[in-house]
Amino acid sequence: MSTKADAPPAIDVRNLTISYGPRPALLDVSFTVAPGLLVGVIGPNGSGKSTLIKGIVGFIEPDFGEVRIFGRTMDEVRGEVAYVPQRGEVDWDYPITVRQVAMMGRYGYIPWWKNPQPRDHEMVGQALEMVRIADLQHRQIGQLSGGQQQRVFMARALAQGARILLMDEPFAGVDAATERAILDVLEAAKTRGRTLVVVHHDLVTAAEYFDRLVLLNQRMFAYGTPEQVLVPSLLSEVYEGSIRSFEMLAAAEQPGEGRES
Amino acid sequence: MTDFLRQALLAPLGETFFIKSLVGGMMTAVVCGVVGCLVILRKMSFLGDALSHAMLAGVAGGYLFMKLAFGLEAHAPAMLVGSVLAAVLTVGLIGFVSNISRIKEDTAIGIIYTGVFAAGVVLVSAFSEYVHIDLMHFIMGDVLGVADADLWVAAIAGSIVLSVIILFFRFFHITSFDPILAAAIGIPVGLVGYALTVSVSLVVVSAVSMVGVILVVGLLITPAATAYLLSDRLEKMMLLSALFGVSSVVGGLYLCVWFNTSGGGAIMLFCTIQFLVVLFVAPRYGILAGWFRRRRQVPQQVMEDVLGFVLRQEGAVTPEKVTAAVTGERSVILRALRQMLSAELLSSQDHGLGLTEKGRREALKLLRAHRLWEAYLHRTGVAPERVHEIAHQLEHLNDPDSVHLMDHLLGHPLEDPHGSRIPAEVSHEPGKKLRASELRPEERAAVLEVTEKGRDCGLQAGDVVICGPRRNEGRTWVLHRDKEEIHLEHRQADAVWVAILGGNG
Ligand SMILES: Nc1ncnc2c1ncn2[C@@H]1O[C@H](COP(=O)(O)OP(=O)(O)O)[C@@H](O)[C@H]1O
Ligand SMILES: [Mg+2]
Numbered sequence: 087m088s089t090k091a092d093a094p095p096a097i098d099v100r101n102l103t104i105s106y107g108p109r110p111a112l113l114d115v116s117f118t119v120a121p122g123l124l125v126g127v128i129g130p131n132g133s134g135k136s137t138l139i140k141g142i143v144g145f146i147e148p149d150f151g152e153v154r155i156f157g158r159t160m161d162e163v164r165g166e167v168a169y170v171p172q173r174g175e176v177d178w179d180y181p182i183t184v185r186q187v188a189m190m191g192r193y194g195y196i197p198w199w200k201n202p203q204p205r206d207h208e209m210v211g212q213a214l215e216m217v218r219i220a221d222l223q224h225r226q227i228g229q230l231s232g233g234q235q236q237r238v239f240m241a242r243a244l245a246q247g248a249r250i251l252l253m254d255e256p257f258a259g260v261d262a263a264t265e266r267a268i269l270d271v272l273e274a275a276k277t278r279g280r281t282l283v284v285v286h287h288d289l290v291t292a293a294e295y296f297d298r299l300v301l302l303n304q305r306m307f308a309y310g311t312p313e314q315v316l317v318p319s320l321l322s323e324v325y326e327g328s329i330r331s332f333e334m335l336a337a338a339e340q341p342g343e344g345r346e347s
Numbered sequence: 348m349t350d351f352l353r354q355a356l357l358a359p360l361g362e363t364f365f366i367k368s369l370v371g372g373m374m375t376a377v378v379c380g381v382v383g384c385l386v387i388l389r390k391m392s393f394l395g396d397a398l399s400h401a402m403l404a405g406v407a408g409g410y411l412f413m414k415l416a417f418g419l420e421a422h423a424p425a426m427l428v429g430s431v432l433a434a435v436l437t438v439g440l441i442g443f444v445s446n447i448s449r450i451k452e453d454t455a456i457g458i459i460y461t462g463v464f465a466a467g468v469v470l471v472s473a474f475s476e477y478v479h480i481d482l483m484h485f486i487m488g489d490v491l492g493v494a495d496a497d498l499w500v501a502a503i504a505g506s507i508v509l510s511v512i513i514l515f516f517r518f519f520h521i522t523s524f525d526p527i528l529a530a531a532i533g534i535p536v537g538l539v540g541y542a543l544t545v546s547v548s549l550v551v552v553s554a555v556s557m558v559g560v561i562l563v564v565g566l567l568i569t570p571a572a573t574a575y576l577l578s579d580r581l582e583k584m585m586l587l588s589a590l591f592g593v594s595s596v597v598g599g600l601y602l603c604v605w606f607n608t609s610g611g612g613a614i615m616l617f618c619t620i621q622f623l624v625v626l627f628v629a630p631r632y633g634i635l636a637g638w639f640r641r642r643r644q645v646p647q648q649v650m651e652d653v654l655g656f657v658l659r660q661e662g663a664v665t666p667e668k669v670t671a672a673v674t675g676e677r678s679v680i681l682r683a684l685r686q687m688l689s690a691e692l693l694s695s696q697d698h699g700l701g702l703t704e705k706g707r708r709e710a711l712k713l714l715r716a717h718r719l720w721e722a723y724l725h726r727t728g729v730a731p732e733r734v735h736e737i738a739h740q741l742e743h744l745n746d747p748d749s750v751h752l753m754d755h756l757l758g759h760p761l762e763d764p765h766g767s768r769i770p771a772e773v774s775h776e777p778g779k780k781l782r783a784s785e786l787r788p789e790e791r792a793a794v795l796e797v798t799e800k801g802r803d804c805g806l807q808a809g810d811v812v813i814c815g816p817r818r819n820e821g822r823t824w825v826l827h828r829d830k831e832e833i834h835l836e837h838r839q840a841d842a843v844w845v846a847i848l849g850g851n852g
Pocket of ligand 2: 136
């Protein structure tokens with residue numbers, strides 16, 4: 087471990103505050119992720135999980151704070167971070183094959199006047215192997231199962247050469263077998279040194295799937311191993327609303343007396 | 348002059364052809380207007396176009412059938428039935444193609460209706476000895492040559508369609524707005540869709556002979572769109588849409604006889620101009636209204652900056668001082684001042700503007716957010732000379748829950764890094780109930796309750812305490828009970844509920 091201590095963390099989120107209005111969606115969130123970890127982000131609906139992912143990928147400008155990727159700012163490391171879209175965001179009838187989608191991950195490196203080089207083909211091939219859909223590579227993307235579709239976009243992220251993969255709810259609405267298949271790919275990516283941050287909504291499987299968990303509800307309530315984070319007192323505070331919201335309910339019942347306990 | 352006007356308006360009414368056109372046109376316009384509302388709300392505008400073209404095949408087919416089978420020339424009912432059949436066939440084919448293949452619906456519409464229209468054109472030209480249909484007439488219509496048969500067709504088709512829509516209004520309403528809910532509560536969504544399609548076909552068919560293929564689409568869509576700009580309810584939209592249709596017909600027909608132009612053209616031109624006028628002047632959804640609204644709107648940020656500035660001044664300030672101090676366009680700031688005066692956040696006083704009680708509360712809320720953010724920034728290690736500037740941006744993140752949370756996370760600080768006092772969340776007048784952690788030095792309070800996490804602090808309900816200055820960089824609360832000094836940590840101070848007492852000791 088001592089050799090790794092000096093290397094910069096894969097993801098370093100510092101005092102991140104992001105807002106869409108007077109209420110910050112994220113308030114002072116800080117954590118660091120060492121390379122090669124599989125991190126789950128958990129929290130109730132509207133707790134800012136998607137906002138966190140969009141903040142890390144650089145899609146939203148923070149009000150305060152910053153995100154560093156391998157010690158450098160996002161602008162310096164474009165391409166190191168890949169985002170896997172939610173399934174609903176894709177037109178699955180689009181005339182394109184699995185391999186072509188994965189090749190798009192290389193487009194950032196191929197000058198417009200050139201064709202993909204052998205190296206690009208090689209990386210795409212590897213990525214398809216890794217997510218184990220190489221045998222389906224000439225299929226049109228609509229002709230795949232839900233889990234396979236998810237993997238196509240993971241292959242694209244891998245072909246991109248990104249060392250960090252961000253995924254927003256890849257397990258939403260898939261069956262148990264598919265969930266298993268996606269998880270296998272996450273683990274394969276991890277063993278090849280990728281760092282993954284995955285939004286997850288199921289507390290029951292969270293401990294089993296992830297090395298570290300981020301427990302979020304506007305601010306970060308905990309970050310650590312599943313044993314450290316999945317503590318009943320913490321979870322009840324985050325999921326059943328803080329003491330403050332009980333106060334608010336009481337206040338709503340008796341107008342004029344805002345502070346009854 | 349008035350004589351001339353009266354003459355211009357009344358003379359055409361003496362002509363039978365004009366009256367017939369007027370009656371036929373108005374009937375068509377009313378039905379088109381009502382059905383058109385549903386068409387545009389369901390984003391089916393293109394379908395009207397498709398149906399009106401496709402019916403040529405039906406007209407030709409009906410004509411040909413009666414001619415060959417019974418030797419009847421231009422048998423209107425048969426052509427009508429043919430048109431409706433062609434329309435339904437077109438809709439069916441569109442649905443079929445888009446459902447069974449990956450072709451999307453808009454493309455399917457384009458393919459099928461041109462195909463059916465082409466079949467009609469070929470049919471008419473191939474059997475030109477038998478079928479005497481003037482294609483030009485079909486496309487342009489002849490509103491001034493309305494025959495009695497056309498009137499009857501329009502009246503019957505119109506009454507059927509209107510009756511169906513009025514009787515099943517709620518069905519049409521819910522399937523347009525939320526088809527999933529409609530299906531869930533047992534409304535036959537598919538059937539309602541077909542009913543609407545058949546209605547559109549009937550309307551189109553009955554209107555084509557008067558206004559032609561191209562214009563019937565306009566009569567279906569444009570008045571409905573005009574009404575859409577003016578209504579927030581479907582019933583009102585349908586009523587207005589019918590009215591706009593009628594006014595287009597009346598206006599257009601007069602234009603046509605005065606200037607001796609094409610009838611259909613004049614009607615649609617009138618209709619389109621009517622739309623453009625409404626688009627411009629509509630009170631809520633119009634271009635002018637939107638423009639005014641944007642002009643009137645003052646950014647929340649400017650209001651908050653003004654409040655913050657006035658609060659920091661001693662006494663009243665002149666508007667000039669405000670516009671000089673607050674960043675933003677002068678006109679915007681002045682407008683902000685006017686709005687804040689009418690919202691009773693500011694009041695005009697002897698020497699300028701001052702805060703009202705309400706304005707003061709708002710301003711203190713902002714100041715509190717600002718200073719808490721400063722405390723936060725100081726703690727995260729932001730360079731001192733940048734703290735104020737960043738906090739000035741962040742103070743607009745001031746929703747009460749989030750500020751409350753920050754206050755707690757920072758350990759309820761009393762002062763910001765520059766040593767300025769952070770205003771309390773609520774005013775601490777006698778009787779106010781709060782946590783001991785929120786007490787300010789020198790306040791006297793009665794302990795009401797000590798909850799679980801503070802049991803070890805030695806206080807109990809009924810004690811009277813006076814708050815002393817904090818110690819240990821604000822992390823230790825000091826309360827005096829008689830001569831005794833009680834020290835609380837943050838956790839304990841949060842667990843003790845007190846009520847402020849009057850007459851500080
Ligand atoms: N584009 C947006 N505009 C305004 N508010 C938003 C937007 N996106 C998210 N929010 C708000 O920010 C908060 C966090 O949202 P999100 O990050 O999507 O939560 P989660 O993914 O955990 O469900 C929610 O209160 C949500 O209403
Ligand atoms: Mg989300």
